Amino acid sequence: MGKILIINPNSAQAVTEGIARAVAPLGPHFEAVGIAHGPATIASDEDVARGGLDVLEMARSRPDARAYITACFSDPGLDLLRAEGTKPAIGCQEAAILTALARADRFGIIALSERSIPRHLRKIRQMGVEARLAGELALPGVSAEASGRDEAVYGLVCARARELGDAGAGAIVLGCAGMAPIRARLERDTGLAIIDPVLAAAAIALGTILG
Amino acid sequence: MGKILIINPNSAQAVTEGIARAVAPLGPHFEAVGIAHGPATIASDEDVARGGLDVLEMARSRPDARAYITACFSDPGLDLLRAEGTKPAIGCQEAAILTALARADRFGIIALSERSIPRHLRKIRQMGVEARLAGELALPGVSAEASGRDEAVYGLVCARARELGDAGAGAIVLGCAGMAPIRARLERDTGLAIIDPVLAAAAIALGTILG
Amino acid sequence: MGKILIINPNSAQAVTEGIARAVAPLGPHFEAVGIAHGPATIASDEDVARGGLDVLEMARSRPDARAYITACFSDPGLDLLRAEGTKPAIGCQEAAILTALARADRFGIIALSERSIPRHLRKIRQMGVEARLAGELALPGVSAEASGRDEAVYGLVCARARELGDAGAGAIVLGCAGMAPIRARLERDTGLAIIDPVLAAAAIALGTILG
Amino acid sequence: MGKILIINPNSAQAVTEGIARAVAPLGPHFEAVGIAHGPATIASDEDVARGGLDVLEMARSRPDARAYITACFSDPGLDLLRAEGTKPAIGCQEAAILTALARADRFGIIALSERSIPRHLRKIRQMGVEARLAGELALPGVSAEASGRDEAVYGLVCARARELGDAGAGAIVLGCAGMAPIRARLERDTGLAIIDPVLAAAAIALGTILG
Amino acid sequence: MGKILIINPNSAQAVTEGIARAVAPLGPHFEAVGIAHGPATIASDEDVARGGLDVLEMARSRPDARAYITACFSDPGLDLLRAEGTKPAIGCQEAAILTALARADRFGIIALSERSIPRHLRKIRQMGVEARLAGELALPGVSAEASGRDEAVYGLVCARARELGDAGAGAIVLGCAGMAPIRARLERDTGLAIIDPVLAAAAIALGTILG
Amino acid sequence: MGKILIINPNSAQAVTEGIARAVAPLGPHFEAVGIAHGPATIASDEDVARGGLDVLEMARSRPDARAYITACFSDPGLDLLRAEGTKPAIGCQEAAILTALARADRFGIIALSERSIPRHLRKIRQMGVEARLAGELALPGVSAEASGRDEAVYGLVCARARELGDAGAGAIVLGCAGMAPIRARLERDTGLAIIDPVLAAAAIALGTILG
Structure with missing residues (x-):
């Protein structure tokens, strides 16, 4: 059975691992992934726009997931995920x-x-x-x-x-x-x-x- | 460790049991209780007002709980629970x-x-x-x-x-x-x-x- | 002919009398009553909730009144009075x-x-x-x-x-x-x-x- | 002691008299006046604008009044009355x-x-x-x-x-x-x-x- | 072909001329006019109300204009101009x-x-x-x-x-x-x-x- | 002196030319450009997101422009243009x-x-x-x-x-x-x-x- 895919739009693996640890108490339902070619951090509005497209592409590459979380306080790609289909897409902000x-x-x-x-x-x-x-x-x-x-x-x-x-x-x-x-x-x-x-x-x- | 106490403000045990079954997939963190002297169903605004006081009393009798849910779509007692202290009080509506x-x-x-x-x-x-x-x-x-x-x-x-x-x-x-x-x-x-x-x-x- | 019943939800008779004096210039249309078993003052949210039920009960016991006023700045019982019937129910806040x-x-x-x-x-x-x-x-x-x-x-x-x-x-x-x-x-x-x-x-x- | 002046911005005396009768049950506190040179009825936005100036002029001519009511559902002159001073100015809409x-x-x-x-x-x-x-x-x-x-x-x-x-x-x-x-x-x-x-x-x- | 009539509701010709100069870079589409009998400046709410009627009268006297601008930050007469017809009426505030x-x-x-x-x-x-x-x-x-x-x-x-x-x-x-x-x-x-x-x-x- | 750059985010040259004709009556202040590698039309939310980055890139390549217009009813890239600097960025919706x-x-x-x-x-x-x-x-x-x-x-x-x-x-x-x-x-x-x-x-x- 698929998991809830938490997509960290940056390339900082320490951040992705921190996310995985943070949600672990809620049970084995989550998988956290980063964007290898993403920026070290999402800072500018342009980063948010590009990050949104990265989040969309990652979600498309993981049709096994049952739901998606965009894990950056700017909620990059949230509207794109919702327009893509009917699977739950949750923004953290x-x-x-x-x-x-x-x-x-x-x-x-x-x-x-x-x-x-x-x-x-x-x-x-x-x-x-x-x-x-x-x-x-x-x-x-x-x-x-x-x-x-x-x-x-x-x-x-x-x-x-x-x-x-x-x-x-x-x-x-x-x-x-x-x-x-x-x-x-x-x-x-x-x-x-x-x-x-x-x-x-x-x-x-x-x-x-x-x- | 305490549980999340889900308080059904009516006396219908079948409803309380249905609630317990419904949240079971989320893990063993919940306990559902009814109000033995409550009405069979919460219908009127007066029922909601009286139910709110019942919910408050129940919560006070269960200080071991870590959080409270008022489980009726009218959210009876929600404001009273929040005024009572700082434990999470969640209304289902x-x-x-x-x-x-x-x-x-x-x-x-x-x-x-x-x-x-x-x-x-x-x-x-x-x-x-x-x-x-x-x-x-x-x-x-x-x-x-x-x-x-x-x-x-x-x-x-x-x-x-x-x-x-x-x-x-x-x-x-x-x-x-x-x-x-x-x-x-x-x-x-x-x-x-x-x-x-x-x-x-x-x-x-x-x-x-x-x- | 019935009067406008002003219900003071507390038991402080001095307050009830003050209300009666305050509205006297508007003519002989008002009657102010207190709640004998009410608290000395309405302070907590629980007081407001209990006071609301007292106000409702008082109104029910006085069907001769032509309108009701709930005379406490928290407007206790206002929604209950309105749900009860179609007589005017006015909150002072x-x-x-x-x-x-x-x-x-x-x-x-x-x-x-x-x-x-x-x-x-x-x-x-x-x-x-x-x-x-x-x-x-x-x-x-x-x-x-x-x-x-x-x-x-x-x-x-x-x-x-x-x-x-x-x-x-x-x-x-x-x-x-x-x-x-x-x-x-x-x-x-x-x-x-x-x-x-x-x-x-x-x-x-x-x-x-x-x- | 002054009265509450109810200003009907049109010249229809029957309307002014109807207003006087309507408020009589509230006691002898009111005086209703019309605008002799006003239109038979306030219909257009221009009527409202001109009526507002008439209402202001009438209020100025009656400094004995304790409060003013502008008695037309368009509330002509209400803002002008409020800007004029601190006496109560009430619009009927x-x-x-x-x-x-x-x-x-x-x-x-x-x-x-x-x-x-x-x-x-x-x-x-x-x-x-x-x-x-x-x-x-x-x-x-x-x-x-x-x-x-x-x-x-x-x-x-x-x-x-x-x-x-x-x-x-x-x-x-x-x-x-x-x-x-x-x-x-x-x-x-x-x-x-x-x-x-x-x-x-x-x-x-x-x-x-x-x- | 008609112009856009910019109506300055006061009688200060220097202000009217300043307006004409200010809009000149946008091309020869504008004509600025003042109200000869208007006040030197629009200050009180009553000035705004009277100014609105002046603006309306001026617009009526210039049916050749293709659009009207009411050139005072209080937008006097704007609603009157719009009620008058369907030509564009723009308020500067x-x-x-x-x-x-x-x-x-x-x-x-x-x-x-x-x-x-x-x-x-x-x-x-x-x-x-x-x-x-x-x-x-x-x-x-x-x-x-x-x-x-x-x-x-x-x-x-x-x-x-x-x-x-x-x-x-x-x-x-x-x-x-x-x-x-x-x-x-x-x-x-x-x-x-x-x-x-x-x-x-x-x-x-x-x-x-x-x- | 620079012009107002109107950026059509699609590649349909007929649309770009239509825009140029439409604004011509306002004077010789405008230049309309398309995105050669853009889609024939902006249809999906993803098109809007990608179009926004195209619009940003085009604006960066034309620092001579005095202002930018994003000429698609979805206003692609408008926030990005505003975050980029202080030149006017106007969205057509x-x-x-x-x-x-x-x-x-x-x-x-x-x-x-x-x-x-x-x-x-x-x-x-x-x-x-x-x-x-x-x-x-x-x-x-x-x-x-x-x-x-x-x-x-x-x-x-x-x-x-x-x-x-x-x-x-x-x-x-x-x-x-x-x-x-x-x-x-x-x-x-x-x-x-x-x-x-x-x-x-x-x-x-x-x-x-x-x-």
Whole structure:
């Protein structure tokens, strides 16, 4: 029986392996793959556009999969996957925001970079859920790696989460996969629901194939 | 380790057992309970209000649970559970609609009764996602039991789903637990994503405790 | 001929009497009642849920009334009253916000507690009128009694009203019945329309029985 | 003590007198005046614009009034009155729609003419309450006079109200003053809340001067 | 062949001549006229209402025109022109905001006076485009003349534009005709799209008569 | 001095030439180019994604241009062009809808195919202007060529436009470049504002370089 294929649109194998480990607690239903010829990281809008075509091609090459997850916070290729057929295609930004809406009345996002905030706001408006956004804050000068591993950065992330909580957010979406390792700790320390995008997408996808 | 407690606010044990069977494929993480002194079915707004207090009391009596699901399409007690503490509290109507949004651009609902449609529309507006509703249609004169078991009714449900598809819905929420048995078949026959509320809530809840 | 029954969901007789005095200028059309077994004050979400059932029961015991007002800013039982029949059921939070919209382009709310603000925002979104909210500010550390009687607090309330005016509000809703005594003075001092919820509900209810 | 001045922007004295009679049950707080040099009826957008200036001039000539109501469903001059000062200025279309929102989850409008529907929709969008509109229907070929007095027309109005009720409206705004005489009967016959604009405005205005 | 008639609702001939010069680069398709008996400037809401009737009268006196532009940021008479017939009637505030939306995801406005901001927000809500507003800032104490000619004021305008850019605006609407002379320079200095209302209206109008 | 580069993302030279002719009345400011290796027509979502990268590459190869127009109703590459730099980048679907909003209160779209309607609705929601959409209708079975040249089809287009007018649309966007030749005639016959996307984009772009 086919698996849920989680497609990481970049070529960083460490990222792909991290994804596989992150979803392992949900059972043996997932396979994570990267794009060997993809960029080291998806940064620009052009990267997102090219990455979307890579994700589509990968999905076409794996008709055995039962569902697809596009595992980058920009959701590259999500519309292309949905136009391609009727198999479930789940985007991790969308899944994270929707899971936040299942947890609390309003949500916040912690982004890595100031520059990505306008793009996120556009997506939120496209999703039609802007009425429930409490706010979005960035971690300027913090790298993706440091965001989930550096103790000094952890304090900053905590402070940002609390600011968003004060602004009315009951659930916080982590806007960068790098923060996954601190999810559970941040949830305990802040009392807020903290949402990891890949895990949110994996859980929703699981419901589509096991039901 | 605690389980995800799925609280059925009525006293119909067959319904509670059906819920337990429905989520079993997701693993041994769930426990379904009913309310012994609850009504046979939640029908009126007063039933929903009283059911909400029953759900709250049940959750308080089970502090061992790691998360709670309110398993009735009216989401009784959901706000009370969230006000009570920080453990995940997932409503099955909310989870179903949000999962539909993770599957397609616009969604539809198939309700059992015409009378429940205004209540659903109010909830959708409260959720702030009305921009993505393609429509809602009812199955007048069909009982909850027949909705998932009667072959003649199946044809009607199929027709309703296709009407909603023609109106732009790419995902359809089943607005009555009785329809759960026909979910997968309906998905195959219509090519639309078909969402069962309890399953949707269970999958999202799973992501909150296994991540 | 029946009266408009104003139901105070708590057991504080002084509050019930204050309500009766407040609406007296509108004529002999009103009767204010409390809930003898209710809590001293409606504070938690659970209080609101239980209070709603008390309000419903009281209304059922008084079929002679021509209309009902639920006289607590959380509008407990409002949906239950409306589901019960076709007699007018007016909530004082709703009536206050709608009256503010009849007075000015955008409105503000002065709440007693920071904690109630998210609940008010949810109600405003449910009402579908969020586009006209200029802002909401709280009076942290101020008691309900002091809010309408303490001269030092009056200065704070004035300042809050002016801040909301600067943010674009032309009408201010007093989010706590305790502030009723300062309504007219605040209106004169700030030049803004100041709305008392019980009075707003009483006036709208009057139009439903005298027309 | 000053009164609430209800300004009818046309020169039809019978209409002005009808308004005075309609609000009499609310007490001796009102004075209705017409515009002697105004048109027989406010029909075109230009009539509305000119009528607005007439309403402003009348209000300026009556500084003794404590509040103003602009008594034509197009609310001529409402913004001008509000810009002029801080005395309450209530528009009857706005008041009717807001009162409908205080009575039910969604509302409908029965307009006299098809041509006025787009104008009403624009006003509703400007008010920011379009999420709660169930629909608007017209009575083509019916005159203002016949709309409230002709038995055959009454049947048509009833049918329209029921259609709007089936579309989800719990409250219906009468979009023409001519229908005032049938308000109470229509409410009894349909079980829906039926709102007369002038009465709705008068009740809200009363709350502003008696509180 | 008729021209596009740009109607300046005030009597300041220098303003009318400035408009004519500003649109000259678009070709010989325009004629700018003022209202000889109009006020020196349109300031109050009453000025806007009276100006609207003047604009309508002017348009009626010039049936040779192929399209009309109402050249004041309050768009006086725009609805009247549209109700009058089917010739294109373009408002410069509307055209400026819509052109900003054609240039960037979100827009800002630089207003001359704090007092005009609520009026602009009401218009934006009436237009139904509030989801794309990043913010609006004023230049308190700056005159219309100085806004486009004073070097010290230029620095302030630049700062305001950058603040709006930081808040997410990619395009800035100049809310006062006086700022037209600094449009191109401001665009170069800030890297943001800067929109002059009259020019925006003229370009859109041109497309309606040359297509 | 550079020109406004209109980029047709397909390889059909007749289409590119038609565009050049259509904008010629606006003056010698435009240059239309096609993508030699592009598809004969942009049909699928994948075509749009690949076309967007082609448009970006073409724009990069023509740094002499002063502004760019992406001349396909799906607006391929529009976000990429905007992310690339600060030169004006105008999409023809966006420009057409915005121009419709400058002409009338509500707008409609006539699409060639039923299948494209959901995609257009998504774009309209992303633009945040859904409150002003009166409706969208398709011309099933009609080819792009026939849509602007076949007399029998013209009758159908007229009927569709009138239906949208009856639904409240005052301006109609032609959702296919093929209909350009009938724009002016349709405007005369229906009394509605009829908007051609390429012309709308060209006019707005002109304002950005000549101001």
